[in-house]
Amino acid sequence: MSPRKQIERIPEPEVMDDTEEARVYDDADFSRVNLSCARRIYSWLETEKGHALDLGTGPAEIPIRLCALAPGWKITAVDASPSMLRLARARIKKAGLEKRIRLLRADAKNLGKLRRGFSTVFSNSLLHHLHDPIPFWREVKRLTSRNGSVLVQDLRRPPNRARARELTRIHTAGDPPLLKQLFYQSLLAAFTPSEVREQLREAGLDLRVRATTDRHLVVSGRL
Numbered sequence: 302m303s304p305r306k307q308i309e310r311i312p313e314p315e316v317m318d319d320t321e322e323a324r325v326y327d328d329a330d331f332s333r334v335n336l337s338c339a340r341r342i343y344s345w346l347e348t349e350k351g352h353a354l355d356l357g358t359g360p361a362e363i364p365i366r367l368c369a370l371a372p373g374w375k376i377t378a379v380d381a382s383p384s385m386l387r388l389a390r391a392r393i394k395k396a397g398l399e400k401r402i403r404l405l406r407a408d409a410k411n412l413g414k415l416r417r418g419f420s421t422v423f424s425n426s427l428l429h430h431l432h433d434p435i436p437f438w439r440e441v442k443r444l445t446s447r448n449g450s451v452l453v454q455d456l457r458r459p460p461n462r463a464r465a466r467e468l469t470r471i472h473t474a475g476d477p478p479l480l481k482q483l484f485y486q487s488l489l490a491a492f493t494p495s496e497v498r499e500q501l502r503e504a505g506l507d508l509r510v511r512a513t514t515d516r517h518l519v520v521s522g523r524l
């Protein structure tokens with residue numbers, strides 16, 4: 302029997318600026334994934350103080366968790382969605398972290414306002430939103446300081462729709478229908494590890510790509 306072909310990618314809208322979508326995302330419990338992502342970022346930090354950059358921060362849960370793990374660090378958190386930034390601002394205020402987390406409305410593919418010098422650049426669940434990820438990777442390369450770390454986590458596209466439906470069943474049980482739909486669409490919009498390796502080659506980035514869970518991939522390394 303010949304191996305089945307990997308399904309084609311179906312991109313989804315890039316910026317999450319639908320108010321209802323942003324609210325449902327903010328209400329969802331991503332605490333396990335977000336905590337493990339913050340711990341993974343923390344494990345790459347080599348100094349007690351530094352400045353990190355989070356691309357596609359959404360409601361800013363990961364930078365808030367990272368601040369708790371790394372008290373000497375400041376974070377610039379970027380998102381292109383005003384709705385998400387509103388939610389992030391409220392969470393940051395509630396956590397009393399206004400002095401440590403700076404929010405910036407900008408496109409992660411074009412961060413001309415920012416200069417190089419971030420000791421770590423990270424991102425969770427942004428990559429699959431991007432229609433063309435190469436400008437994003439070029440910005441990651443430009444903004445990370447020498448010997449700085451990069452950690453990008455995202456979903457990875459399953460081989461077929463049946464597997465995407467199965468993963469949605471497993472990981473969104475009990476969630477509202479809109480969240481189930483967003484998760485399913487995100488799986489179909491995600492890249493495979495080999496597509497990400499190809500993107501990194503094109504952007505001139507020497508980073509490791511690994512499948513870490515049944516639905517995630519992680520890109521990591523030092524520049």
Ligand SMILES: C[S@@+](CC[C@H](N)C(=O)[O-])C[C@H]1O[C@@H](n2cnc3c(N)ncnc32)[C@H](O)[C@@H]1O
Nearest residue numbers: 315317357358359380381382385408409425426
């Ligand atoms: C799925 S959410 C992930 C949020 C957060 N990183 C987390 O893990 O909870 C993706 C976020 O990326 C943002 N986004 C999408 N395209 C973007 C772009 N080109 N520039 C900046 N932010 C973008 C969306 O608005 C959304 O808030």
